[in-house]
Amino acid sequence: MQIAVLLFDRFTALDAVGPYDVLSRLPGARVVFVGERPGPVRTEVGSLALTADAALSEVTTPDVVVVPGGPGQRAHMGAGPISDWLRAVDATSTWTTSVCTGSLLLAAAGLLTGRRATTHWLAHDQLAPLGAVPVAQRVVTDGKYVTAAGVSAGLDMAFTLAGRIADDTVAQSIQLAHEYDPQPPYQAGSPGRAPREVLATVQARKEFILN
């Protein structure tokens, strides 16, 4: 089972690494990080690079496709090599998945038309114009398409997917090995739960966060 994780300049690190660290533990999984060119690809913060070990042209029939989000996704929403690659690999994938604004890339490539999907809460209004059916849920599964909400939701997406690809016991074993028993010190992780001033602060930075 080949799992391809897409990288592009200015992606969000946790979007890619959360699912990687879960899905790479599945029996028989071979993960490959793929980019337009092999080599280091920088996150949007700039102080971290992940290595793309393969070029797009080298990964043609992955079983699972993982598309992270991040401000850099915007540059690839139109026609271009990443959009072409997504359409090509989706034709034979078993699962096509995304984290955060990665779903906007899938939608812009025409892969979520009429499909239920989610994305970062700040970008939720961008799904419908791209043909998807927005659902305000942390993880949304529609057929073989599994989309996650913002950044950290990729972990919940990955455990959901692990259960579907393998079984509940395997997924739970990875969860226990990763000690994924979250205890956030604050309860501000969704617009509905965050204090009003926190919500206002983040909304005011919307363009910076998304672009």
Place this chain on the structure above:
Amino acid sequence: MQIAVLLFDRFTALDAVGPYDVLSRLPGARVVFVGERPGPVRTEVGSLALTADAALSEVTTPDVVVVPGGPGQRAHMGAGPISDWLRAVDATSTWTTSVCTGSLLLAAAGLLTGRRATTHWLAHDQLAPLGAVPVAQRVVTDGKYVTAAGVSAGLDMAFTLAGRIADDTVAQSIQLAHEYDPQPPYQAGSPGRAPREVLATVQARKEFILN
């Protein structure tokens, strides 16, 4: 504020990237990934490399030190450049932190002697022989030392630390931007909550997971 994230061969990706993706958003933060040699450093799964942008000798007075865990930490528990570096940077750090078995590296370097600390639940019995006082908690703060339990606990550690370094509003804003409102599809993330057969499966793989 310089935040140094240590990399070594066969580290666990999420241990490093979880805290990075949170702490790098702090106002004034400059993160640097540091390794014995600059260049790509592979995780224990092997299919992902993160770039160390600096050698140990280039990062001498970071304000915050983040030490991930992973099977590769064992090779550095004795005398050697990483142990020397940890002692040197700890002498002037404001915060010295770890995720998962990273605390064993700190303890082996003599930095947690008599300090309350935690680690991956499978390795908890290794803390006391190294001089630390084991605490079965997801995040443990003792003075400037903040240690986290296994893998994903690095996220909770990072948000705790963000609140201490900045303030609650800043930490909550990062939490909301990262949509960290976890909803695990399974409740198997701690030994006490996992089904018995899942616990047995992971315990049977203890040596593989830790080494």
